[in-house]
Amino acid sequence: MFDLPADLPADLVPLSWLIGVWEGTGVIEYDAAGRTHSGQFVHRVSFSHDGGDYLNYAAAAWLAEGGSDPAQRLVPETGYWRLHRPAGDADAGPALLPAPGSPAPRTADDVEALRTPRGGFEIEAAIVHADGVSELYLGEVAGPRIEMSTDAVVRPSGSRAYSRATRMYGLVDGHLLWAWDIQALGQELRSHASARLARAD
Numbered sequence: 001m002f003d004l005p006a007d008l009p010a011d012l013v014p015l016s017w018l019i020g021v022w023e024g025t026g027v028i029e030y031d032a033a034g035r036t037h038s039g040q041f042v043h044r045v046s047f048s049h050d051g052g053d054y055l056n057y058a059a060a061a062w063l064a065e066g067g068s069d070p071a072q073r074l075v076p077e078t079g080y081w082r083l084h085r086p087a088g089d090a091d092a093g094p095a096l097l098p099a100p101g102s103p104a105p106r107t108a109d110d111v112e113a114l115r116t117p118r119g120g121f122e123i124e125a126a127i128v129h130a131d132g133v134s135e136l137y138l139g140e141v142a143g144p145r146i147e148m149s150t151d152a153v154v155r156p157s158g159s160r161a162y163s164r165a166t167r168m169y170g171l172v173d174g175h176l177l178w179a180w181d182i183q184a185l186g187q188e189l190r191s192h193a194s195a196r197l198a199r200a201d
Contacts, residue, residue: 010106011053011083014121017144018047018055018081018169022176025064026195032185040064041074043195045176047081053091053106054082057127079127084138085114116140123148132156135165144171161185165192174199 008016022045030037045059061074087093089101114121120142127135133155139148146169153163164183169176179194 007051008049009051009053010108010111011085012049012055013108013111014083014141015047015055015081015123017171018176019049021046021200022197023200024175024195024197026061026193028193030182030184030187030190030192032187041193041195043197044200045197054080057081057125075129075131077127077129079125081123081125083111083114083141084122084124118142132159133162137165137167139167145169164189 008019012019022043024043026041026043028037028039028041041061041063043059043061046057048056050056057079058076059078060076063072063074065072090099090103090106092099111121116122118140120140123137123139123141123146125135125137125139125148127137129135133153135150135154136152137148138151139146147166148168149166150164153165155162162182162184166181166189167178169178171177176197176199177195178197180192181189182192183189184192
């Protein structure tokens, strides 16, 4: 059972089922450049909030047969997830600029006004990988299910080819299930990895 934090900002209520630390295993399966990349991995994902209108996201993974060997660590990622909405006078930014107006707590009615005709809420997720790749995902959360795809992928000139991705997350029988499709290494968009995680705290 999950208890909704009492101090949760209204904008995070549609994403509240993600909050916590999740651990489990997953499977990689991807064919590219004449090589099959496959295997089982251990995955740890954290969604937290610090009072802002976004979730902090962090994920780390290791190949299962590698144990704690640093050489078997897969690329970690970090980022921020939030509902998609126009910036208002109570929002700080860009950069270190303060909010131009007086902060006023957003209400459940403010959030409800963002509901899409399909009954969900548009979301955005900015995710940065340790290898320098940055992704901006746009999508929708509808109950305990999220589907999103990249609106932009930015990568350093020395990184491997990677141009597009989709991700799906769902809460099923108390477990966080996710699937990640990528377009990389000269291949079309295809299945890349998936996992089943249990709440660790």
